[in-house]
Structure formats: C-alpha cells, structure tokens
Amino acid sequence: MIEARIAKRFPAGPESAGFSLEVEFQARAGVTALFGPSGAGKTLTLDSIAGFSRPDHGRILLDDQILFDAVSRVNLRPQQRNCGYVFQNYALFPHMTLRQNLVFAADRHPRLERHRRVNEMLERFHLADVSGRRPHEVSGGQKQRCSIARALIGSPRLLLLDEPAQGLDALLRAELYSLLRKIRADFQIPILLVTHDLDECFELAEEMLIVRDGRIVQSGPPLKILKQPASVEVARLVGIPNLFEAEITALDPGRNTSRLRFQEFELTGTYFPGRLLGDRVWLCVRAEDLRVAPHNGAKPQLNQVPLKLLRVSEKPQSVRLEFAGDISVEISSHEFELQKDNKAWLVEFPADALRVL
Amino acid sequence: MAFNWFPLWLSLRVAGLATLVSLALGLWIAYLLANRRFRGKELLDAIVTLPLVLPPTVLGYYLLVALGRSSPLGHFYEWIFGQPLVFTWQAAVVASTFHAIPLLVKSARAALESVDRRYERAARNLGASEWRVFWRVTLPLSRRSIVAASVLAFARALGDFGATLMIAGDIPGSTQTASIAIYDAVEGGDTLVARVLVLVLSVVAIGIVYFANRLQQRQVTG
Numbered sequence: 001m002i003e004a005r006i007a008k009r010f011p012a013g014p015e016s017a018g019f020s021l022e023v024e025f026q027a028r029a030g031v032t033a034l035f036g037p038s039g040a041g042k043t044l045t046l047d048s049i050a051g052f053s054r055p056d057h058g059r060i061l062l063d064d065q066i067l068f069d070a071v072s073r074v075n076l077r078p079q080q081r082n083c084g085y086v087f088q089n090y091a092l093f094p095h096m097t098l099r100q101n102l103v104f105a106a107d108r109h110p111r112l113e114r115h116r117r118v119n120e121m122l123e124r125f126h127l128a129d130v131s132g133r134r135p136h137e138v139s140g141g142q143k144q145r146c147s148i149a150r151a152l153i154g155s156p157r158l159l160l161l162d163e164p165a166q167g168l169d170a171l172l173r174a175e176l177y178s179l180l181r182k183i184r185a186d187f188q189i190p191i192l193l194v195t196h197d198l199d200e201c202f203e204l205a206e207e208m209l210i211v212r213d214g215r216i217v218q219s220g221p222p223l224k225i226l227k228q229p230a231s232v233e234v235a236r237l238v239g240i241p242n243l244f245e246a247e248i249t250a251l252d253p254g255r256n257t258s259r260l261r262f263q264e265f266e267l268t269g270t271y272f273p274g275r276l277l278g279d280r281v282w283l284c285v286r287a288e289d290l291r292v293a294p295h296n297g298a299k300p301q302l303n304q305v306p307l308k309l310l311r312v313s314e315k316p317q318s319v320r321l322e323f324a325g326d327i328s329v330e331i332s333s334h335e336f337e338l339q340k341d342n343k344a345w346l347v348e349f350p351a352d353a354l355r356v357l
Numbered sequence: 358m359a360f361n362w363f364p365l366w367l368s369l370r371v372a373g374l375a376t377l378v379s380l381a382l383g384l385w386i387a388y389l390l391a392n393r394r395f396r397g398k399e400l401l402d403a404i405v406t407l408p409l410v411l412p413p414t415v416l417g418y419y420l421l422v423a424l425g426r427s428s429p430l431g432h433f434y435e436w437i438f439g440q441p442l443v444f445t446w447q448a449a450v451v452a453s454t455f456h457a458i459p460l461l462v463k464s465a466r467a468a469l470e471s472v473d474r475r476y477e478r479a480a481r482n483l484g485a486s487e488w489r490v491f492w493r494v495t496l497p498l499s500r501r502s503i504v505a506a507s508v509l510a511f512a513r514a515l516g517d518f519g520a521t522l523m524i525a526g527d528i529p530g531s532t533q534t535a536s537i538a539i540y541d542a543v544e545g546g547d548t549l550v551a552r553v554l555v556l557v558l559s560v561v562a563i564g565i566v567y568f569a570n571r572l573q574q575r576q577v578t579g
Contacts, residue, residue, distance in 0.1 A: 078481040091475040
C-alpha cells in the first residue's frame with residue numbers, strides 16, 4: 001500500500017505560468033488510475049514517488065517504509081525506493097540488448113539467481129526469441145513488454161506506469177491490458193497508472209483519481225464517478241456530453257420527486273437532497289442513459305421532449321445521435337436499426353438518470 | 358646523414374600521453390560540471406577554459422612558476438623522482454595536457470549533457486549507483502562524442518609550441534618536439550627537415566579531423 005501527500009510549487013517565470021501540485025491519496029494492491037488532461041501533474045506525482053522530484057511538503061509512505069518526509073527530512077534516493085517504473089516511451093537502454101536491459105535491472109540478485117530470473121522474465125513476456133536484439137530492432141509491443149519486465153524483475157513493491165498505451169494500435173493496446181491484468185493478479189502490488197485515456201481507466205482501474213491543475217478533484221471506482229461526478233469539471237473530463245444549466249422549480253421529499261426547467265423544457269426527477277427551490281444547478285445526463293422514441297404526433301409522455309435530429313455518427317458498438325440544443329444520445333446499433341426511419345424524434349430523460357451538480 | 362625522426366616520435370608520444378591524462382582528468386571535471394551543482398561551478402568552467410584563450414606563452418609562464426625548481430610543487434616532484442620536472446620531456450606532457458584539456462572538457466561536458474536524462478533516471482530507478490549509471494549508461498551513450506573529443510585533444514596536444522617551449526625547452530634529442538623542430542629548421546635554413554615535418558603533421562591533422570567528424574556524424578544518425 002502506498003500513501004502519498006505531495007505538495008510542490010513552481011513559481012511563475014517570465015515565460016511560464018506558475019504551477020502547484022497538491023495531492024493526497026492512498027492506493028492498495030490493484031490498479032489505481034491517475035486520470036486527467038496533460039499538464040495536470042500526473043507524471044510529476046509519479047516522479048515524486050520514484051524520487052526524481054523532491055516535494056516541498058508532504059510525506060510518502062510505501063508499506064511501512066518512509067520514502068519521503070518533509071518534516072523529518074527523510075528523502076530516499078531513487079535507488080533505495082524499489083519502485084518499478086515503466087517510463088513514457090519505455091526508456092530502454094538503446095546500447096544494450098533486451099536481455100542486457102533485464103540483466104542490468106537484476107543486478108542486486110546473485111549471479112545464478114540473476115540468470116534464472118532473466119530467463120524466466122524473457123519467457124513470461126514472450127521475449128526469448130528477440131532477447132539478443134537491441135530496442136530499435138524490435139516492435140513497439142516487444143519494447144513495451146520489455147520495459148514492463150525490466151520494471152518488475154527486481155520485485156518492486158509498487159509499479160508506476162506512465163502512459164503505457166500511448167502510441168500503440170488497438171490490437172497492442174488490448175494485449176497490453178490483458179498483460180497488465182495478469183500482472184495485477186500475479187504480483188499483488190499497488191499499480192499506479194497515469195493516463196489521459198478514459199477507456200483505459202474502465203479497462204483496468206479499480207480506483208480512479210481525477211487530477212486537474214495539480215489537484216485531485218474526485219476519486220473512487222470509475223463507474224461510480226461516471227454515475228455521480230462531483231462537479232461539472234469532472235463530468236466534462238469523464239466525457240459526459242449533456243451538461244445544461246437548469247433551475248429547480250419544485251421539490252417534494254414526500255413523493256421523492258422534483259421538477260427541473262432547462263432550455264424550454266420541464267422535467268421530472270427524483271428528490272435532490274440539500275437543494276432548495278429556485279436553485280440554479282447543472283443538469284448532467286449521460287448519453288447512454290437517454291432513450292429515443294418516434295414522434296408520431298401524439299402528446300409526449302412524461303419527460304419526453306420532441307427534438308430535431310442534427311447528426312448521426314456510427315461507432316463500432318453504438319450510434320451517437322446529436323439533437324438540437326446540444327443534446328447527445330447514445331443507443332445500441334440494434335436499437336438504431338429499429339428506429340432509423342423515424343420522421344420525428346422524442347428524447348426521453350428517465351427520472352433516475354437526472355443528476356444535478 | 359639519416360633523417361632525424363626523433364622530434365616526430367617525441368611529439369606523438371607526448372601528445373598520446375597528454376591525451377590520456379587529459380581524458381582521465383577532463384572526464385572527471387566534465388562529469389562534475391554536467392551533473393553536480395556546487396558553488397564555484399562556473400568559475401571552475403572558466404578556469405578550465407583559460408588555456409584555450411590565453412596565449413600559450415602565458416600558460417607556459419604560469420606552469421614554469423608553478424612547477425619550477427623553486428616552487429613547492431617542483432620541489433615535491435624532485436623529491437619523489439629525484440630529478441626536476443622542468444626541461445624534461447615529461448614537462449612537455451604537462452604543457453600539452455594543459456593545452457588540450459579545455460577542448461576535451463568542453464566537448465565531453467556537452468556530450469554527457471546531451472544524453473537523454475530518462476536513461477539515467479531509468480538506471481537509478483533500477484537501483485544502479487551513480488558510478489554504475491555513469492560507466493554503464495551515460496558514458497556508453499556518449500562514447501562517440503567523447504572519442505571524437507579525445508582525437509581533437511590529441512591534435513591540439515600535438516600542435517603545442519609556446520607552452521612546451523617555455524617549460525620543456527628546446528633540447529634536441531630530449532625535449533625538441535616536432536613543432537619546435539620545425540621552427541628551428543626554418544631558423545637554421547634547413548628547408549628539407551621543415552618541409553617533411555610540416556607535411557607529416559598536416560597529413561596527421563587532416564586524418565584526425567576527418568576521423569573525428571565521421572565519428573560524430575555516425576552518432577547523430579545512429
């Protein structure tokens with residue numbers, strides 16, 4: 001388990017805006033994703049844990065060992081931290097073969113043990129055939145596997161991965177994800193994964209830390225964050241397209257209902273605890289939670305609004321429909337087949353899908 | 358009378374030794390300048406650069422004062438080796454070393470600094486000591502530039518005239534290097550000797566520069 005509290009300031013310079021990192025989190029065995037836009041401080045967080053960047057304040061604890069503590073002035077050197085680090089673009093030593101890269105990393109083991117481990121890792125990561133080649137002579141996937149093997153060969157107590165899927169095609173990505181799932185099961189150590197790819201978080205992460213401008217703005221299991229983003233900012237970051245300013249026009253805790261007005265529509269939702277009548281709020285609805293129906297002139301039912309379809313974009317599994325008023329709906333390809341000849345459309349906002357932020 | 362090749366051999370030997378000494382010393386200084394933060398770092402850089410910008414006679418004068426028979430260092434040398442340093446071929450090595458080292462330190466520092474920091478970080482992350490990081494990662498990744506720098510340092514050591522003359526003198530058969538022999542030959546009207554030595558030195562110099570350039574080009578593309 002890793003516990004980190006890291007604060008570091010970079011004062012504004014003549015050409016750069018200032019930046020300050022202030023994060024605090026814990027991660028247990030399993031994958032914890034640090035998700036956020038570039039420049040949010042994700043890599044800086046990893047570098048502070050690995051010992052490449054010295055925080056101004058805070059404390060980093062790995063299992064029972066203090067890696068860094070500003071108060072007692074403990075600051076272990078990177079060599080003493082035993083954190084496996086898979087660098088962005090791998091950072092395999094270009095003048096060594098893949099085998100030599102692993103041997104270099106297994107240096108702290110005695111000679112015989114070292115060779116056994118190197119061979120074992122080469123087998124396990126399917127690198128035995130290319131072990132005599134240098135990094136520039138092997139494929140991207142092989143480089144990727146070698147860098148993970150190199151990070152793991154010293155039996156680290158923590159694995160840090162910086163954008164591991166960047167630059168890989170869809171097939172290699174899938175391969176990488178299954179490899180990482182295996183590592184998660186086999187090694188039972190905390191794995192911190194830096195990414196700006198939301199799908200990657202859902203593929204791999206048990207926990208997710210959303211980082212923005214040097215702060216963790218929300219943390220929790222990915223699905224939970226998607227269902228209940230803590231702020232408009234988070235909702236935007238996790239790709240929820242439907243965010244509207246709305247006003248609460250009625251609240252009834254007895255019947256667990258509420259009324260919301262947004263654009264020119266009135267919707268019925270569940271009761272929103274802690275909100276007052278007349279509050280201006282953000283209405284947040286996932287595209288997947290909206291439903292569509294044909295509009296055949298009959299009076300729309302509760303929470304159905306007639307909207308003009310502007311654009312259709314087909315994806316491998318689903319279809320995204322964009323309606324007037326910036327409303328996006330995502331339905332399955334099958335559902336779209338049934339409704340694609342609709343002349344006019346109704347969009348239904350299920351009451352339990354409405355969130356206010 | 359057979360042609361006297363001694364000055365040429367002496368020059369090659371002196372330059373070779375001076376290159377080795379300046380490589381050992383220069384790499385160490387370059388490492389400090391490239392990797393460490395300490396007070397007076399830029400001052401050290403300036404002092405190391407000094408021989409590049411001072412007239413060689415000034416450098417020679419400094420060395421004469423510092424290593425002469427009446428100086429503490431000169432005394433110390435005499436006490437250990439039983440003979441004074443000045444006006445021996447070893448003194449020529451010292452002069453050439455000081456003449457060559459700025460070039461080596463400058464190029465080696467640039468070479469060490471041009472190594473992608475990620476590789477050094479990766480090595481530290483894998484538990485390698487700073488010593489091991491330097492010998493196994495930084496140096497191999499910059500070796501071409503460093504070999505090229507040593508080759509240029511050799512050429513510069515070969516060409517020293519002023520500093521060598523000041524501290525090692527012009528003793529034929531003992532401290533008379535090729536560049537000094539050329540001067541003497543021209544002074545004495547011995548054109549044949551002058552021409553042969555000039556030609557040989559020029560060919561060596563061209564070869565060296567060509568070789569150094571090729572090394573550096575391969576580093577860029579490879």
